[in-house]
Amino acid sequence: MAGMDRKQGQGRRTAPGRTANPSAAPKHGLARVLSKLGVCSRSQAEKAVREGRVQVDGRVVLDPERPADATRQRILLDGEPVGEAKRVYIALNKPRGIVVSAADERGRDTVYDLLKDAGLPWLGPVGRLDKASEGLLLLSNDSAWAARLTEPRQHVDKTYHVQIDAMPDAALLERLAQGVVEEGERLAAKQAVLLRAGEKNAWLEIVLDEGRNRHIRRLLAAHDIGVLRLIRVAIGSLPLGELAKGQWRHLSPGEVAALSR
Incomplete structure (x- = not known):
């Protein structure tokens, strides 16, 4: 019985370089972790990682898909510690001719030009409006909330x-x-x-x-x-209302919750 116990114990040994608790292992790549924290978009995070601007536990990481866990590891972006950003939700009245993009290769005006100098964190558009369309556009750094709103099965x-x-x-x-x-x-x-x-x-x-x-x-x-x-x-239940063209406002907690339902 003692020999069997030893064999069973040996069978449970953790392979070198692997965690003893698979459920505790990071499940998301570094770029996705940065995006979910609300500090930047997924594409911006991938670019930052490849440019060597991101460190994990004191080491520069160049692979955006390398697993990471912000709750267990110290992540720095451009030398600054990364933590979960305060969640921000805004409604904007997009004018016609404005592009819904962080940057435009043709140099056209984007919705982010309407938000500059507003002191807002990085925000991503929740859905799209093409250049020729106008009206209500939502932006947020809460990627999970945005995903629920844009999920086709939700039928918002x-x-x-x-x-x-x-x-x-x-x-x-x-x-x-x-x-x-x-x-x-x-x-x-x-x-x-x-x-x-x-x-x-x-x-x-x-x-x-x-x-x-x-x-x-x-x-x-x-x-x-x-x-x-x-x-x-x-x-959904959120109207454009009297929001003027090119202007934006914060959503109330009640509006955010109503759109989530």
Whole structure:
């Protein structure tokens, strides 16, 4: 029995260089850890690591995928200790012609130009609005919250007011709800209603509960209808309200919680 006990004990020995408790081993790469802490985006973290600007327990790490654990290891970015950033959630009224990107290779204005000198930490966009679109855009450094809002299975409603170059009838509104298949993707509106009509164009309110690239523009183009203006006026229960173009505000804790549900 003593020999069997020794063999069993030997079988439980930890291989050199491995932790004795697999559940305690870091599960995320260094770049993802930095992103989840809210100090920068995933791509910015990868760049910083490759440039040798990140240290873990006193050693420079050049591999963004190397496992790391901020709760057990001392991580420095540009020589400064990295800790979990205070969570910030803002709503911004994006003007038309502004790019939703941290940097633009063509030198165009971005949403971050609207936030400079505001004293905010790094924030990432929660979803997108293309350059020609305007209206409500959320930004946050809470990557888990952002992921829940943008997860397709959550079906968070997004409401748009869309000016089109046509005079819609009831049949068209029904076809928008029925949807089309375009380039292998099904595009449909959860709801489409007429807001008002002029002599040559009209305004629709279109609600989506999923968001594909240029969803509304492609859906309307499939019916030979062009978009003159596209404004996102609400995300879930959060309205754009009276927020002026180019301006932003912090979300209240209640608004953050309501969007999470």
